[in-house]
Amino acid sequence: MSNVFILADFSGDKVSKTTAQLATVAARIGDVTAIILSANGKGDALASSLVGPISNVVIVESNDFAQFGVAACADGLGQLVLERKPVALLVASHAFGKEIAGRVAVICESGIITDAIDVASDLVATQVIFGGSTTVHSKVSQGCAIITLRPNSIEAKLDSATPVIEKTSLTINESAKKANVNSTQPPIKGGRPELTEASVVVSGGRGTNGDFSAVEAFADSLGAAVGASRAATDAGWYPHSHQVGQTGKTVSPQLYVACGISGAIQHRAGMQTSKTIIVINKDPEAPIFELADFGVVGDLFAVLPKATEGIIARKS
Amino acid sequence: MKIAVCVKQVPDSWAEKKMVNGVLDRVNVDAVLNDLDEYAVEEALRIVEAHGGNQEGGAHSVTLISMGPERATEAIRKALSMGANNAILITDPALAGSDALLTSKVLSKVISDGGFDLVFCGTESTDARMSVIPAMISAQLGWAQLTFAGSVEVDPSSSKVSITRVTDEGVDLMSAQFPAVVGVIEKINEPRYPSFKGIMSAKKKSIEIRDLASVGISAQKPWSQVIDASTRPAREAGIKIIDDGSASEKLVNFLAEKKLI
Ligand SMILES: Cc1cc2nc3c(=O)[nH]c(=O)nc-3n(C[C@H](O)[C@H](O)[C@H](O)COP(=O)(O)OP(=O)(O)OC[C@H]3O[C@@H](n4cnc5c(N)ncnc54)[C@H](O)[C@@H]3O)c2cc1C
Numbered sequence A: 001m002s003n004v005f006i007l008a009d010f011s012g013d014k015v016s017k018t019t020a021q022l023a024t025v026a027a028r029i030g031d032v033t034a035i036i037l038s039a040n041g042k043g044d045a046l047a048s049s050l051v052g053p054i055s056n057v058v059i060v061e062s063n064d065f066a067q068f069g070v071a072a073c074a075d076g077l078g079q080l081v082l083e084r085k086p087v088a089l090l091v092a093s094h095a096f097g098k099e100i101a102g103r104v105a106v107i108c109e110s111g112i113i114t115d116a117i118d119v120a121s122d123l124v125a126t127q128v129i130f131g132g133s134t135t136v137h138s139k140v141s142q143g144c145a146i147i148t149l150r151p152n153s154i155e156a157k158l159d160s161a162t163p164v165i166e167k168t169s170l171t172i173n174e175s176a177k178k179a180n181v182n183s184t185q186p187p188i189k190g191g192r193p194e195l196t197e198a199s200v201v202v203s204g205g206r207g208t209n210g211d212f213s214a215v216e217a218f219a220d221s222l223g224a225a226v227g228a229s230r231a232a233t234d235a236g237w238y239p240h241s242h243q244v245g246q247t248g249k250t251v252s253p254q255l256y257v258a259c260g261i262s263g264a265i266q267h268r269a270g271m272q273t274s275k276t277i278i279v280i281n282k283d284p285e286a287p288i289f290e291l292a293d294f295g296v297v298g299d300l301f302a303v304l305p306k307a308t309e310g311i312i313a314r315k316s
Numbered sequence B: 001m002k003i004a005v006c007v008k009q010v011p012d013s014w015a016e017k018k019m020v021n022g023v024l025d026r027v028n029v030d031a032v033l034n035d036l037d038e039y040a041v042e043e044a045l046r047i048v049e050a051h052g053g054n055q056e057g058g059a060h061s062v063t064l065i066s067m068g069p070e071r072a073t074e075a076i077r078k079a080l081s082m083g084a085n086n087a088i089l090i091t092d093p094a095l096a097g098s099d100a101l102l103t104s105k106v107l108s109k110v111i112s113d114g115g116f117d118l119v120f121c122g123t124e125s126t127d128a129r130m131s132v133i134p135a136m137i138s139a140q141l142g143w144a145q146l147t148f149a150g151s152v153e154v155d156p157s158s159s160k161v162s163i164t165r166v167t168d169e170g171v172d173l174m175s176a177q178f179p180a181v182v183g184v185i186e187k188i189n190e191p192r193y194p195s196f197k198g199i200m201s202a203k204k205k206s207i208e209i210r211d212l213a214s215v216g217i218s219a220q221k222p223w224s225q226v227i228d229a230s231t232r233p234a235r236e237a238g239i240k241i242i243d244d245g246s247a248s249e250k251l252v253n254f255l256a257e258k259k260l261i
């Protein structure tokens, strides 16, 4: 059976949900080897947290990964790909994952496909492009098939993994040590689910006028993540890390609720493929209504609190 | 300092885009300068302006580099009118529908032949939306990668460049010696509007056109290929109600019907 690599994805020192999704897709193609790039002494703990159909784990420990960032991680991963020649390498599609994938493509002279929502056993990747208007099937035709998978696009198999664990060491090339990471400030995490991992996202825009309390309370009644339009993040009403859209996160949840958001093309680009979309907006002409499965022309400060109460009442 | 800025012409975000034989139709569509690249042009200009400016014959210059169809000169003129000195456009029939690896090879070759200290890029092109080219150029050249920059500081006397990298992973302070590839996010600045004087002088600025042979790269098979493309059905029109006081209840009922609560 052919060998497929996934780059294990972590948020902080916890394995992210995306790792099991990568493993699930990779297992259709062949035997899955999860690569863990970690700081010295941290690899075993990370390996024990893995779930999903993973047969092998390769741990590479080096403090260069934190010190030299993306370039060092890609250099290590690229060395493993060159040496062990997997048919494919699957990586999570976020800023860090895509940059690593890009650099590995250069190192291994391989094609790269980003933001796939699915990959079939014959390595054909499915992408949704142009703001959700077009579906594309594509394939890597030379080298290792390097594909980044958009988080939450597929249902993960959560089998407990009992992989064979191997530790290996390698030397990071000097050319990958050109940029220094001098300090790192991790993101401040709230109690709510991660935006890109949540199955429900409730977002607020300029219509909140800076008051996100109604949006947050409604989100909490649904166990949802909170998102924001750029108008809201630019105004400083909500952190940039919560921005949904072209220059923010791309989300594709089961349910997306847009409150006080007009529906600019750049916002749509980040939420258009959500399964069900609910809109609350005062302006009946707002373009976001074109996407709505259920649209309310109304004031979010009137509609949301009552809906929040209604949901809580149903649950009890 | 010699700074290069990679800029791309892309279809207008609102324009209807079509795939023809697996390649985006870049001819019959309204095209603009990738708006995320305007931030890269702006940042490069601010840096040279902070160190004496980029007047002809001076110590600093900003050169635009673009790969695309011949009509990409339209987008390049816009970036020239913001204040860049000159431009290089790589255009060749063999490059139509290029993939990321070939794009990174071509841009890197032109950059390394140009003797630049710094290369600025946008975070993503609004058509491809890959966000990989800056990292790939850095890997090709073996230059420092300083991407997702929310702020940039350059000290020409010590050839040092520092950024704050802003991503989901948090905020990193990073630094490197020249030469480096800097990718900027759109929070970094507010791009200027070209002045009338800028627009007039841009008409006289040089756009050097190169084909693949003059770049020194031979035509190559793509490393990744589109098999097919199909238009997705438009979302079906949904329910739209005007709130008369009962909208909240209807909304909760809708959620229940869809088994979302
Ligand atoms: C390069 C670039 C990148 C961009 N990237 C992004 C991105 O990633 N994400 C993003 O979101 N935007 C992005 N934008 C910005 C985008 O173009 C819009 O400006 C932005 O999305 C508008 O945000 P908004 O819908 O909250 O504000 P507005 O367009 O001002 O809309 C506010 C809406 O709220 C409604 N409203 C007001 N009060 C109420 C109320 N009490 N109750 C109900 N409704 C109310 C109004 O009717 C209106 O429709 C980008 C722009 C550029 C140029």
Ligand SMILES: Nc1ncnc2c1ncn2[C@@H]1O[C@H](COP(=O)(O)O)[C@@H](O)[C@H]1O
Residues within 6 Å of the ligand: B006, B007, B008, B034, B036, B037, B040, B065, B066, B067, B068, B103, B107, B120, B121, B122, B123, B124, B125, B126, B128, B129, B130, B131, B132, B133, B134
């Ligand atoms: N064909 C191109 N010509 C010049 N610059 C490009 C080209 N493609 C991408 N870039 C640069 O790379 C950045 C990221 O693009 P992408 O990886 O395609 O999303 C863009 O913002 C540009 O600065």
